[in-house]
Amino acid sequence: MSDQLINKVSHGLMRSPLYREQNELMRKLACMLHGAFFGTLYELRKEKGLFGVWEYATKGISHILAGYLTPLGDAKIEDILLDLEKTGVYQGLELKHEGNKFTFKIGKCSFAGGKEGVHKQLSPLDMPCPFALFVGGYIARKNPSKRLYAYPSIYAEEGTTTEMELLTPREYEQKTRKLAEMAEVEKEASERLYKVKA
Amino acid sequence: MGHINKTKKREDFDSVLLKAVDEGLMILGVSVRITVYHYLKKDHDLRREDIPKNPEALDIGLRTLFGSGASVIERHVLERLCAKLGLIYEEKEDESFIHYIKEARQMTATQSLKPPSQYN
Numbered sequence: 001m002s003d004q005l006i007n008k009v010s011h012g013l014m015r016s017p018l019y020r021e022q023n024e025l026m027r028k029l030a031c032m033l034h035g036a037f038f039g040t041l042y043e044l045r046k047e048k049g050l051f052g053v054w055e056y057a058t059k060g061i062s063h064i065l066a067g068y069l070t071p072l073g074d075a076k077i078e079d080i081l082l083d084l085e086k087t088g089v090y091q092g093l094e095l096k097h098e099g100n101k102f103t104f105k106i107g108k109c110s111f112a113g114g115k116e117g118v119h120k121q122l123s124p125l126d127m128p129c130p131f132a133l134f135v136g137g138y139i140a141r142k143n144p145s146k147r148l149y150a151y152p153s154i155y156a157e158e159g160t161t162t163e164m165e166l167l168t169p170r171e172y173e174q175k176t177r178k179l180a181e182m183a184e185v186e187k188e189a190s191e192r193l194y195k196v197k198a
Numbered sequence: 199m200g201h202i203n204k205t206k207k208r209e210d211f212d213s214v215l216l217k218a219v220d221e222g223l224m225i226l227g228v229s230v231r232i233t234v235y236h237y238l239k240k241d242h243d244l245r246r247e248d249i250p251k252n253p254e255a256l257d258i259g260l261r262t263l264f265g266s267g268a269s270v271i272e273r274h275v276l277e278r279l280c281a282k283l284g285l286i287y288e289e290k291e292d293e294s295f296i297h298y299i300k301e302a303r304q305m306t307a308t309q310s311l312k313p314p315s316q317y318n
Contacts (some may be wrong), residue, residue, distance in 0.1 A: 050230050103266070123225050125270040151265035163265040178241075182233050189232040 027087035030131075034089075034111055037130030038118055045127050049190060050152070052183035055176060057128045058150045061136045069137050077138050092159065095135060100146075100166040102139055104132045106159040113158045122155050129153040132162035139164065147172035211306050212250035214282050215299065219249055219256070222275030237263060253299050269295075276302075 045053040081093040092107015106112075106129070112119040128136075128150040140148040146166040153162040167175065223231040238244040242259040249256050260268035272295040279299070280287035283306055287298075 049233075050226060051233060123227070124274075125226065125264065125267045152267050154267050154270050161266070163267065165265070182237060185236050186229050186233040189236075190229040193228055 023083075023087055026083050027089055030084055030087055030089045033134060034109075034130050037133065038111070041127050041130060042118075042121065049183060049186040050127065051179050051186050053127045054150075054152060055179040055183055057133060058148075058179070059176060061133055061140050061148050061150065069134075069141055077135065077142075080138070081135075090131065102136075102164045102166075103161060104135050104164065105161045106131060108158045109160065112155075112160070117157075119155045119157060119160075124155055125152050126155055127152060129155075129160040129162050132160065132164070136162075136164050139166070149175050211283075211303055215250045215253075215279060216246065218275050218279035218282060219246075221278040222271050225271065225274050234260075234263070253296055257295050 041053055041057055044056055048056065077095060081095065084090050085093055089110045090106055090108070092105070094103075094105040094107070096103045096105075109131070111117065132153055133150060136148045136150050140146075143166055147169055149165045149167050149172055151163040151165070153160045220231070223234055226234070235246050238246075238256065238259045241262075242255050244252060244255040244259060257268070257272070260271055264271070273289065276295065276298050277287050279285075279302055283302060285302060285305060
C-alpha cells in the first residue's frame with residue numbers, strides 16, 4: 001500500500017465515528033484520572049507533607065495497575081501514549097528506559113499552564129505527577145517480579161519530568177520505609193513550626 | 199597577613215555557600231528542608247555545617263533521595279550562590295554541581311569578597 005493511500009485510510013479512520021468515540025473516551029479517561037489523582041494528592045500533600053504524599057503516591061501505583069489498567073488489555077505503552085497525544089490533552093510524551101530506570105516526560109499538559117494551571121500550586125520539585133503514576137502502573141504490570149518506585153516530579157510551566165525505578169521487593173521496602181520515616185520527621189517539624197507561629 | 203586573608207575568604211565562602219544551600223532547599227518548604235538536613239545527618243553522616251567541606255556528600259545524598267530531581271535543588275543552590283557572590287550563573291549541561299562550587303570557590307579566592315553583611 002502506498003504512503004499516500006495509508007495516509008488516506010488513516011485520515012478516514014480518524015474521522016470515523018468509532019475513532020471519534022474512542023478518542024473522546026480516552027480524553028475523558030485522561031481528564032478524569034488526572035483530576036481525581038491530582039485533587040487527592042494535592043489535598044494529601046497539605047495534610048501529610050511532601051514525604052507523606054510521596055509515600056502514598058508511590059504505593060498507589062499497585063492500586064492503579066489493579067483497577068484502571070485492566071481494560072487496556074495488552075496494549076503497548078507506546079500505543080497508549082500515542083492515543084493520549086491524539087486526544088490533545090497531552091503533547092510531547094516521551095518514555096525513556098535505561099537499565100532499571102525510566103524517565104517519563106510530558107512536553108505539554110493541558111492542565112498545567114496559565115493562570116489557572118495546576119502547576120502554579122506546586123514547587124518546581126514536588127509530588128509525583130498523576131499521569132506519570134499511571135505510566136508507572138503500566139511499567140509495574142509488565143514487571144510483576146519487581147516493584148516500581150516513583151521519584152518526585154520536576155514541574156515546568158507546561159510539563160513534567162518524572163523518574164521511576166524498578167526495584168526488588170526488598171529494595172522497594174527499604175525505600176518506602178525511609179519515606180515513611182521522613183514523613184514522620186516532616187510532620188513533627190511542621191507541627192513545631194506551627195506552634196512557634198501560633 | 200596573606201594566610202589570615204585566605205582563611206577569612208574561605209570562611210566567608212563557606213558561610214555564603216551554607217546560606218545558598220538553605221535558600222535552595224527552601225523551594226521545598228521549611229519543614230521539608232528540616233527533614234532533608236535530618237536525613238543527610240542520619241543517612242550520610244553529613245551535618246549542615248559540614249556541607250562546605252564535603253559538598254560531594256550533599257550531592258550524593260540529594261541524588262539518592264530525589265533521583266534526577268536533585269538537579270532542581272542544586273540549580274537553585276547555585277543560582278543563590280552566584281547571586282550572593284556577584285557571579286553570573288550559566289547552566290551547562292555537562293557540568294556537575296561540584297564543578298560549579300569548586301569554580302565559584304576558586305573565583306572568590308582570587309578576588310576580594312564583600313563584607314558578609316553585604317551579601318543578599
